[in-house]
Amino acid sequence: MIAKCGTLYRPPADGRPGSGGVWEHSALSSYKPPKFAYRPPLELRSGERRQHTVVVVGAGPVGLTAAIDLAQRGTPVLLLDDDDTVSVGSRGICYAKRALEVLDRLGVGDACVAKGVSWNVGRTFFRDEEVYNFQLLSQPDHKRPGMINLQQYYLEEFLVERARQLAEIDLRWKNRVVSVSQSDDRVVLQVETPDGGYTLESDWLIVADGARSSIRRMLNLEVEGRIFTDRFLIADVKMQADFPAERWFWFDPPFHRGQSVLLHRQADNVWRIDFQLGWQADPEEERKPAKVIPRIRAMLGDDRLFELEWVSVYTFQCRRMSDFRHRRVLFVGDAAHQVSPFGARGANSGIQDADNLVWKLKLVIDRQAPDSLLDSYAEERQFAADENLMNSTRSTEFITPGSPASLTFRNAVLTLARKYPFARALVNSGRLSVPSILTASSLNTPDEESFGGAMFPGAPMDDAPLREAGRDLWLLDAVRDRFVLLYYAESLSAAAAAGLSALAASDLPVPLELMLIVARGGVVPVAAWRVLEDLAGRYAERYDATDGTVYLIRPDQHVSARWRRADGRRIHAALARATGSA
Amino acid sequence: MATLNTESNFKEVGKRHFRAFSPGDDFYAALIDTHRGLTDEQSAVLNARLILLLANHIGELAVLREALSIAREDL
Structure with a gap:
């Protein structure tokens, strides 16, 4: 009598309640599921x-x-x-x-x-x-x-x-x-x-x-x-x-x-x-x-x-x-x-x-x-699954207490929750899905400098509103699905710009998109770099970015490494590590 | 004068928590686990011992009296 949760099993084709432990009554008055066309596969047609x-x-x-x-x-x-x-x-x-x-x-x-x-x-x-x-x-x-x-x-x-x-x-x-x-x-x-x-x-x-x-x-x-x-x-x-x-x-x-x-x-x-x-x-x-x-x-x-x-x-x-x-x-x-x-x-x-x-x-x-x-x-993902299992198991214990003692504590928390903040924080009706922060991942490069905020190596990226060539866009839409280097500049000196151009020309193990995020009003074109303006200052705030701060981002929008100063050698090493080649 | 802290106060030295609910949930899970497998009477004994241990740790009677009074509300 087992069904999984959140989503449920499909009923078996013959309509019997199967080993899944789901008993269903279906009316579905408002939705007509589409039928997708089956076609005989190539292998059967040609024997290939x-x-x-x-x-x-x-x-x-x-x-x-x-x-x-x-x-x-x-x-x-x-x-x-x-x-x-x-x-x-x-x-x-x-x-x-x-x-x-x-x-x-x-x-x-x-x-x-x-x-x-x-x-x-x-x-x-x-x-x-x-x-x-x-x-x-x-x-x-x-x-x-x-x-x-x-x-x-x-x-x-x-x-x-x-x-x-x-x-x-x-x-x-x-x-x-x-x-x-x-x-x-x-x-x-x-x-x-x-x-x-x-x-x-x-x-x-x-x-x-x-x-x-x-x-x-x-x-x-x-x-x-x-x-x-x-x-x-x-x-x-x-x-x-x-x-x-x-x-x-x-x-x-x-x-x-x-x-x-x-x-x-x-x-x-x-x-x-x-x-x-x-x-x-x-x-x-x-x-x-x-x-x-x-x-x-x-x-x-x-x-x-x-x-x-x-x-x-x-x-x-x-x-x-x-x-x-x-x-x-x-x-x-x-x-x-x-x-x-x-x-x-x-x-x-x-x-x-x-x-x-x-x-x-x-x-x-x-x-x-x-x-x-x-x-x-x-x-x-096993780490993430363990975190999900732990949180959902704890929620289940709170929602459906497994013993009289557990029920007594649960109800005690609920009676205190209205007036006392500490008890509110203990009320667990489901800790809703948030992505795991993969701090222990072997692909991360550990911090060597101090950073505030929550964008640790392994963290999924926070979003931020930006502007590019007069057009508003979101940071995550800009980053999309490859390795990206985010370089933050308050105002870009000629020397720093030359350094960035040199970085763009260096030979890297995998393609890396280069994005320059500038403080409001600081837009300057730099060859081979996409330039984005941090109009509302949210990027600087959420990434604790100061002039010259660099983030290396993975294709799944997790932070891979970060530094206070760009350094080709360190970026190279972090990229090798993030691709399992270190 | 010392007063009872009813703000969320759970923490663990040396452990970094990424979600505000985590240290409280860690405590609650440990509490429920400690009761696992006990009879109702054994659970009551465990709770009594736990209160005595924690009360002694807090020590300040003004704080304890405040907690005693809140715990008795609506009963």
Whole structure:
């Protein structure tokens, strides 16, 4: 009786509740999922057996992210999916700022934000009063909000549309992998289609086939962790309501005594309501509309009309594979790790897995970095997974206390929270997804000088508004997806400009884009450098930049190294280290 | 005169915390873990000992009286 969290399993094709532990009732009145065309693959038409560079299995948000990112870097990708549509039902709904920044890089950020519901405020209630509220984004001047809520099927639609624009992606629906093996120089896959089976060979395999990963099973790889003995009811409800676009969380509310309830607004006036049911609840009974509707009525407290879009009852677990890399096979997203839904750390961390992996794989494919760079994918993302697991496990303990002592402390915190700030900080209704700060990564170059602020080596970049040639743009949109050197100047002397030109001419192991960020009013052209103006001073503030400060940025927008003075030798060494060549 | 600090005050020497909630969550997790596997009576004993240890560490009776009074509110 196990389901993963945040996003839920697809129901099995025959409609039985499978081993996934999800019992679903589907109406889906407002959304008609698209059917994507299956075409007989080339191998079956011509009998040709081609060696592919990268095969990605699973066209969910994470597999699509990986495929699009690779394609945008010019690598051909074969993307296989055993279905021919998007995933419907109660799946992921919350996409955090960092995921949106990755989606921006893939060209779908605007579509997601336009369709989704942006929010920054969360409110927590205990019994009948509000005890605590929080702001996700405490700083102004970021392009993206702290979080958007969007049904996963819309995200998948936008990603599929984007994938279809890229000639490097061969996207094959109704292609199911039935066996996999690997040797030192290749991965071999057997694939079934409606027209029969065929064999594929690939240099690399990215596994993004979800929590019940069949490839993981075929390779006899284990996932270890904890199953939580509680059941939750998810109801997606369509209704007109003037509740603000905020996350509302209730502990022990009058309308659902002794349990917790979570309310979120999604696109198209669909609301996600998540009721804790307790382990004793009968999942078959609980998902029946006759049982669900009174629960929602009690919560709404009025006679407003609503329609049930989707109902499911689920359990979840927190676990991860011990190693995300097995030679030429790389696991991403739910296939590699699953967390409880409290904190939206499922899809968000999966998108960051792909973000972390793809630039490294590209460098290895192009022989610009050693194969061992891929070990840093496992190192960094296992670290992130552990952080996500720790936070979501702690949230789960607070929301569904596992013992009378735990419940007593939880309620004590909640009774103190309204009046006492220290107790508010302990209220844990989900520590919402933020990217990991990879401070321990072997790819970082440790600071030699002192810096204030939060942009440590390993930190994901903070955004900042800039101006380039009279046009406003965001720092993260300017940096995009390669190695970038950011040089900050208050006013650029001729000598410093000459130094920068010399730096541009030096021979580097990988291409490096050079960006000069100047204080307001300090724009001067320098050959081979992009010049950006820090109009609002946010860059200088967030990066603790003084005249001459340099940051080396990785292609996934994490800080790699920083110095108070540019020095070609040190930049060279840091770049070698960041590409696993040190 | 010393007063009770009700602002968030958890920290760990030598540990860098990147999220404001982390030190408090670290404490809370340690607290719940300490109770794991105990009977309700054992938990009550553990709590009593814990209060005595922490009270002695604080020492200042004005502070302790304030905490005692807040703890009793609404009961």
